[in-house]
Amino acid sequence: MKIIVQKFGGTSVSTQQRREMVADKVIDAIKKGYKPVVVVSAIGRKGDPYATDTLLSLIDNEKAYLEKREYDILMSCGEIISCVVMAEVLSKRGLKPRVLTGGQAGIITNDNFGNADILRIDTTKLINYINEGYVPVVAGFQGMTQSGEITTLGRGGSDITGTALGAALKAEFVEIYTDVDGIMTADPRIVDDAHLIETMSYNEVFQFADQGAKVIHPRAVEYAMKVNIPVYIKNTMSNSKGTLITASRESIGRIITGITHMSSRTQISVEYGEENQYADDVFDILAANKISIDLINVFPNYRVFTVDSKQEENVKKILDELKLKYTVVSNCSKIAVIGNGMRGIPGVMAKILKALKEKNIKVLQTADSHTTIWCLVKEEDTTNAIKALHEAFEL
Numbered sequence: 001m002k003i004i005v006q007k008f009g010g011t012s013v014s015t016q017q018r019r020e021m022v023a024d025k026v027i028d029a030i031k032k033g034y035k036p037v038v039v040v041s042a043i044g045r046k047g048d049p050y051a052t053d054t055l056l057s058l059i060d061n062e063k064a065y066l067e068k069r070e071y072d073i074l075m076s077c078g079e080i081i082s083c084v085v086m087a088e089v090l091s092k093r094g095l096k097p098r099v100l101t102g103g104q105a106g107i108i109t110n111d112n113f114g115n116a117d118i119l120r121i122d123t124t125k126l127i128n129y130i131n132e133g134y135v136p137v138v139a140g141f142q143g144m145t146q147s148g149e150i151t152t153l154g155r156g157g158s159d160i161t162g163t164a165l166g167a168a169l170k171a172e173f174v175e176i177y178t179d180v181d182g183i184m185t186a187d188p189r190i191v192d193d194a195h196l197i198e199t200m201s202y203n204e205v206f207q208f209a210d211q212g213a214k215v216i217h218p219r220a221v222e223y224a225m226k227v228n229i230p231v232y233i234k235n236t237m238s239n240s241k242g243t244l245i246t247a248s249r250e251s252i253g254r255i256i257t258g259i260t261h262m263s264s265r266t267q268i269s270v271e272y273g274e275e276n277q278y279a280d281d282v283f284d285i286l287a288a289n290k291i292s293i294d295l296i297n298v299f300p301n302y303r304v305f306t307v308d309s310k311q312e313e314n315v316k317k318i319l320d321e322l323k324l325k326y327t328v329v330s331n332c333s334k335i336a337v338i339g340n341g342m343r344g345i346p347g348v349m350a351k352i353l354k355a356l357k358e359k360n361i362k363v364l365q366t367a368d369s370h371t372t373i374w375c376l377v378k379e380e381d382t383t384n385a386i387k388a389l390h391e392a393f394e395l
């Protein structure tokens with residue numbers, strides 16, 4: 001039985017016209033001899049009536065009167081509604097859909113509400129439905145604990161549902177349908193002439209996703225990579241070939257694969273010296289407070305790192321309590337230049353710095369690994385920096 005998983009994002013199911021296009025993709029797959037399992041996200045984006053953010057806006061998100069468990073029940077509704085609406089379209093088109101919540105689809109998670117991990121997937125029910133000629137339509141982004149509590153998998157988690165189900169069902173491949181033609185050399189909303197990357201390795205895509213390219217959730221890439229299942233990123237609204245993600249090292253010949261970024265970063269420099277007796281403990285104390293830091297540079301007299309801007313006030317409080325001297329640069333953006341091919345190639349960093357300097361963009365900090373070079377810039381420079389680098393590397 002040639003099972004495939006087709007996951008459709010929020011914009012793909014946002015209007016009746018688009019839902020018809022979704023149905024086209026499902027019917028096409030059936031015509032090709034596949035047994036599709038459909039996964040959907042909540043309908044639309046912030047502002048749309050049943051989008052996740054809209055549901056969250058019904059209650060006070062800031063003060064958190066409710067426990068996380070209750071939030072998950074609220075958030076899980078968007079995908080369930082979307083499933084039923086999508087199922088109706090499939091039914092009208094002559095298919096036999098079967099709507100399933102994440103829990104009903106056999107997705108068992110731990111009880112880390114809001115960001116639960118999948119423990120295992122019991123595919124019995126799904127397989128039975130497929131054998132009976134149904135097209136399962138599964139609510140993305142959610143699961144259920146062993147004891148029946150509803151959980152969610154973290155924002156963007158429908159991608160995880162897609163690849164985790166694909167892996168558990170031993171699907172031929174997984175298709176992630178979205179509103180762009182595939183993974184591009186940069187976010188097409190930022191760089192007009194960004195172009196499609198036809199093939200990528202799991203590792204490269206993971207880097208992209210982990211460094212802020214929203215197009216697929218990093219954990220979704222991990223699930224696929226574990227069992228080596230091919231993943232396509234495609235456009236619901238076009239017939240583009242999309243990006244094929246496999247284990248292969250297709251990066252040969254290209255030094256830089258693409259550019260992505262993460263905004264809302266805050267840079268913090270902590271002075272280091274005899275009067276600052278607790279400076280040594282800073283990293284430990286931040287870790288103990290579950291504040292994750294990155295772009296860490298250690299110098300004899302000071303240390304620099306960045307945090308998510310949401311943590312800025314927390315970090316300041318901690319540093320004040322320790323009576324440390326520090327400086328803060330708010331509203332930064334971390335640009336990541338990614339490419340497996342840059343390993344061992346000299347001059348990449350120099351080229352990056354030159355391209356940014358030519359556009360008068362101040363670089364606040366850099367870091368590098370074998371496959372990524374990061375530059376911290378002011379948030380207002382994000383678009384120009386990405387465009388400049390995209391041009392400099394002729395992507």
Ligand code: ADP
Nearest residue numbers: 009010011178182183184186187189213214215
């Ligand atoms: P969905 O709702 O389908 O899951 P997302 O908004 O989560 O869609 O992801 C798709 C978006 O990712 C695109 O609209 C695009 O703006 C953004 N994106 C960011 N970086 C990239 C990239 N390198 N390639 C393609 N899309 C990207």
Ligand code: MG
Nearest residue numbers: 009156214215
């Ligand atoms: Mg998404």
